[in-house]
Amino acid sequence: MDIDKLARLYDWRFAFKFLEILLLWIILPFIITIFVIDIIFESSDTTLKDFILFFVCIVWGVYLLSGFFFEYGATAFLTKRFFSKHMKKCGITELELEMHIITRQERKKEEKKRKRYLKDEKRLLSWPDPIHIFPIIHQICQMNLDAREAQEQFLKEVYSADKTKEVFETEFTDYQFNEAIIYWKKKDFSDKKMFVNYLYKLTILADGIHNDEWDFMISLMSQLRFSKSFIEYFTYRYYALRTEFEDSKSKHGEEGSSTTQQSDTNLDSYYSILGVSSDASYEEVRKAYHSLALTHHPDLPKNAGRIQECEDLMIKFNEAYNKIIKN
Numbered sequence: 001m002d003i004d005k006l007a008r009l010y011d012w013r014f015a016f017k018f019l020e021i022l023l024l025w026i027i028l029p030f031i032i033t034i035f036v037i038d039i040i041f042e043s044s045d046t047t048l049k050d051f052i053l054f055f056v057c058i059v060w061g062v063y064l065l066s067g068f069f070f071e072y073g074a075t076a077f078l079t080k081r082f083f084s085k086h087m088k089k090c091g092i093t094e095l096e097l098e099m100h101i102i103t104r105q106e107r108k109k110e111e112k113k114r115k116r117y118l119k120d121e122k123r124l125l126s127w128p129d130p131i132h133i134f135p136i137i138h139q140i141c142q143m144n145l146d147a148r149e150a151q152e153q154f155l156k157e158v159y160s161a162d163k164t165k166e167v168f169e170t171e172f173t174d175y176q177f178n179e180a181i182i183y184w185k186k187k188d189f190s191d192k193k194m195f196v197n198y199l200y201k202l203t204i205l206a207d208g209i210h211n212d213e214w215d216f217m218i219s220l221m222s223q224l225r226f227s228k229s230f231i232e233y234f235t236y237r238y239y240a241l242r243t244e245f246e247d248s249k250s251k252h253g254e255e256g257s258s259t260t261q262q263s264d265t266n267l268d269s270y271y272s273i274l275g276v277s278s279d280a281s282y283e284e285v286r287k288a289y290h291s292l293a294l295t296h297h298p299d300l301p302k303n304a305g306r307i308q309e310c311e312d313l314m315i316k317f318n319e320a321y322n323k324i325i326k327n
Contacts, residue, residue, distance in 0.1 A: 006086050007101045013083065017076035024078070025064055030057070110308045121194050125158045132183040133195075135172035136220070140202050143213045147206035154205060154301060181223050192224050200238055201299050208241040208294055240293035240317065267327060270320035282325070289321045 009016075033056050037049050087097055125133060141151050148168065155164045184192055199220070203213040221231050271278045274288045296303065296317070298310035 003090050003092065003097070003100060004104070006083075006090060007097060007104060010083060010097055010101060013079060016079045016082075020076040020079050021064070024076075029060060033057075033060075107308045111305075114304075114307050117194075121198055122158050124191055124194055125198065130159075130163065130166070131176060132180045134167050134170065135177040135180045136184075136199065137167050137202065138170065138172050139177065140199060140213065140216065141168060143216065144203070144206065144210055150205035151202055154202060181220075185224050192226070193230070196221060196224070196226070196234065197299075200234065201301075204238065204241045204297065204299065205301075208243045208290060209238060211242075211244045214242055236318075237299075240289055240314065240321070241297060243290065267324060270323045273316055273320040274324070285321065285324055289317060292317050 033053060037052055037056075041049055041052065083094075087094060090097075092100070137155070141148065152164055152168070155167060159167070184195060187195075196217070200209075200217060203209045203217065209217075217234070218231065221234065226234075268278055271280065274285060274292065276284055276288045280288070293314065294300070296310045296313045298307045298314065300310075303310045
């Protein structure tokens with residue numbers, strides 16, 4: 001039995017305990033008591049039998065209730081033994097199993113939240129006239145033609161095959177693009193944020209975000225009047241998926257030159273997280289970081305079923321990359 005299956009059963013442990021106590025300590029003793037009384041007092045009148053049965057039930061009830069207050073009262077020992085046996089097989093303690101259950105529940109909540117977000121996102125993109133959406137999407141899709149197949153599949157989750165074809169094959173004018181910008185500029189911030197997040201998902205398909213796509217998205221957010229903090233939020237979230245880091249290399253180099261160098265020993269764990277040796281070059285570190293992001297980023301369609309896990313991994317990768325580059 002694996003841990004997940006054991007955790008699902010553990011969620012029902014109180015029901016198992018109740019059933020065990022009901023069957024083993026109440027129903028079965030009651031049947032045995034009636035049977036024994038009938039044998040011993042076979043010739044006695046019914047009143048005496050009823051009195052004895054009532055007395056035995058009172059004594060037995062007190063004993064059962066004592067199980068809630070004293071160690072040696074009636075307990076669901078079979079249920080306890082069952083879980084102890086399987087926890088031992090899985091190599092975990094009861095506390096670790098409970099922590100696993102809590103983590104599992106948090107992931108379920110996160111997944112429900114994610115599904116609700118995706119549902120709202122799909123509704124947002126389906127309601128408006130496509131003329132307010134397609135010119136912007138078309139512009140992005142023209143920047144990385146190698147990603148067309150992946151982008152088509154991604155768009156088909158919201159639009160029909162004909163509509164998706166229209167995105168790629170229609171030549172939209174600058175006027176139509178500007179009209180689309182004006183439309184989204186007037187939308188609520190939550191809608192704008194959802195739309196921009198969807199556009200970023202389009203750019204990260206295939207090999208990640210190229211420089212022209214990155215510059216386009218930063219410019220788009222400025223045109224839609226995003227605050228500096230939210231532009232920084234998106235920058236931080238998708239930076240690892242950039243295919244070209246040249247603009248940041250010199251920046252990190254300047255930072256590194258002004259800080260005290262740490263020993264390789266202090267950075268070994270960070271190199272290990274990225275899967276590179278401690279003497280790796282900047283380019284090797286960058287490629288490893290980018291490769292891990294392309295595998296584990298939570299906004300990639302292939303990671304839809306492991307959002308929280310990927311979020312946690314990206315926090316580790318970001319920390320490791322920044323520590324190594326700055327030092």
